[in-house]
Amino acid sequence: MELELSTPALLFSAITLLMLAFTNRFLAIANLIRSLHKTYMDSMEQEILVEQIANLRKRLSLIKNMQLFGIISFLLCVVCMYLLFRGFTEAANWVFVGSMGALLVALALSLIEIQISTKALNLELKDMEEVFDKRSSLDFIFKKDSKKNE
DSSP, X not given: OOOOTHHHHHHHHHHHHHHHHHHHHHHHHHHHHHHXXXXXXXXXXXXXXXXXXXXXXXXXXXXXXXXXXXHHHHHXXXXXXXXXXXXOHHHHHHHHHHHHHHHHHHXXXXXXXXXXXXXXXXXXXXXXXXXXXXXXXXXXXXXXXXXXXX
8 A cells, every 4th residue: 555645634633633632631630630629628538539639640641641642643644744745655654654553552541541530430429329328329310200200
């Protein structure tokens, strides 16, 4: 397969959309950290805050690395297009492979971050379930709905 100038150009939109998603995740984490900081300063006795802080620290590191590999992928895409424009097809092929590899790493890190964020949500659910006498939140909802129907 011969690599054409339009091939790496197609990645531009995908990479920029990924970078936007990664940035949105970063902003959401920043808001969570600020909110958690306020909660921590108000009551330092809650044990779940320590778990949430550790979770957010991991997620923040992963998001930083996701953004790093996304940027590397984007830069390699630009270099690939330049090499194709100059006629260095063999070098452009290798740079394109590097760009795809960096994109793959960014996506893998994104998957790991999603898994960790799910754990964070489970921490929140666990905390709320303790308030409802250790009943699952779905049981609570269904019991509430059945009372409405009677």
